[in-house]
Amino acid sequence: MIAAGRPFLPLFLHVLGAMVLVGAMLSVLFLTLAAWRKPMALLSKSAFRTLLIVAVPAWLVMRAAGQWMYSKEGWSGDNDPTWLGIGYLVGDIGLLVLLITTGVAFWWNRSNKAVAGRIVTGLSLVYLVMLGVAWLAMSGKWS
Amino acid sequence: MFPPVSTFDWLLMLHITGAFLLIGGSVAAGIFNTFAMRAERPSDTAFMLRMVRPTLPLIGIGSIAALIFGLWLVHEQTEVKLFSFWIVAALVLWVVMGALGSAGGKHQEKTRAVAERLAAAGDTSDDELRTLLHDTRGNAMSWLAGLAALLLLIDMIWKPGQ
Numbered sequence: 001m002i003a004a005g006r007p008f009l010p011l012f013l014h015v016l017g018a019m020v021l022v023g024a025m026l027s028v029l030f031l032t033l034a035a036w037r038k039p040m041a042l043l044s045k046s047a048f049r050t051l052l053i054v055a056v057p058a059w060l061v062m063r064a065a066g067q068w069m070y071s072k073e074g075w076s077g078d079n080d081p082t083w084l085g086i087g088y089l090v091g092d093i094g095l096l097v098l099l100i101t102t103g104v105a106f107w108w109n110r111s112n113k114a115v116a117g118r119i120v121t122g123l124s125l126v127y128l129v130m131l132g133v134a135w136l137a138m139s140g141k142w143s
Numbered sequence: 144m145f146p147p148v149s150t151f152d153w154l155l156m157l158h159i160t161g162a163f164l165l166i167g168g169s170v171a172a173g174i175f176n177t178f179a180m181r182a183e184r185p186s187d188t189a190f191m192l193r194m195v196r197p198t199l200p201l202i203g204i205g206s207i208a209a210l211i212f213g214l215w216l217v218h219e220q221t222e223v224k225l226f227s228f229w230i231v232a233a234l235v236l237w238v239v240m241g242a243l244g245s246a247g248g249k250h251q252e253k254t255r256a257v258a259e260r261l262a263a264a265g266d267t268s269d270d271e272l273r274t275l276l277h278d279t280r281g282n283a284m285s286w287l288a289g290l291a292a293l294l295l296l297i298d299m300i301w302k303p304g305q
Binding site for chain 1: 147148152153155156158159160162163166167168169170171173174175178182187190191194197198201293296297300301
């Protein structure tokens with residue numbers, strides 16, 4: 001139901017990357033929320049590894065495939081639809097949020113300071129909301 | 144409050160939201176399962192397998208929403224037939240994914256119960272837990288459910304036979 005007449009491989013990789021990214025950020029959110037109740041080194045290590053090994057590569061796949069699709073579908077930047085702009089905005093600002101989250105998770109992993117874990121909770125929640133807006137805008141084709 | 148969208152786009156948005164919850168939740172469950180398998184102490188294994196629980200409502204709601212809004216989308220489109228190959232394939236994959244995921248979940252629950260027991264009794268692993276953690280058949284159920292979800296996504300985008 002997703003795509004009529006759109007290039008298969010770039011769209012598949014774009015959607016798959018986005019879904020894996022959402023799953024990775026959900027994991028990080030759950031791990032950090034668990035740490036609020038029960039601080040454990042296991043949680044900070046797992047959150048950092050999830051961001052580094054799953055979330056960042058998933059972002060790369062999502063963004064590269066999105067760019068591939070953009071060029072295949074012949075968009076030019078002139079009068080691009082709103083949903084595409086929202087996707088770009090969340091994609092590019094999202095990288096910044098993702099890298100800051102990964103950096104703070106590294107600090108949390110090294111220091112085990114509760115405040116670092118709480119910052120990761122906030123950042124991962126913000127990023128999940130951004131991803132939610134992007135998938136709603138892109139799938140609903142907000143004009 | 145919301146930008147203007149057609150009924151079709153609303154349904155597509157809700158269908159895809161369901162798919163995001165389903166696959167996002169499954170990815171999160173897979174991540175926790177992987178950490179559980181690699182944990183050194185039974186208490187850590189049990190903890191990570193408990194972390195799978197909050198992903199289950201997301202997977203359940205996502206799979207139901209993807210199915211309902213997907214069928215609604217088929218109903219809305221006159222050019223798409225319910226018995227098209229890709230729709231039937233999607234429905235079969237949806238059932239297979241659910242059945243395999245449920246079987247994999249039962250295996251994880253059994254593993255968690257053993258890990259909890261060992262955690263309470265000195266937190267040292269034993270052969271039973273190691274066997275359960277590396278049981279090919281038990282783990283294959285969860286990974287095959289993930290593969291079915293991946294095939295479902297490919298089917299939805301590729302639409303073979305349409």
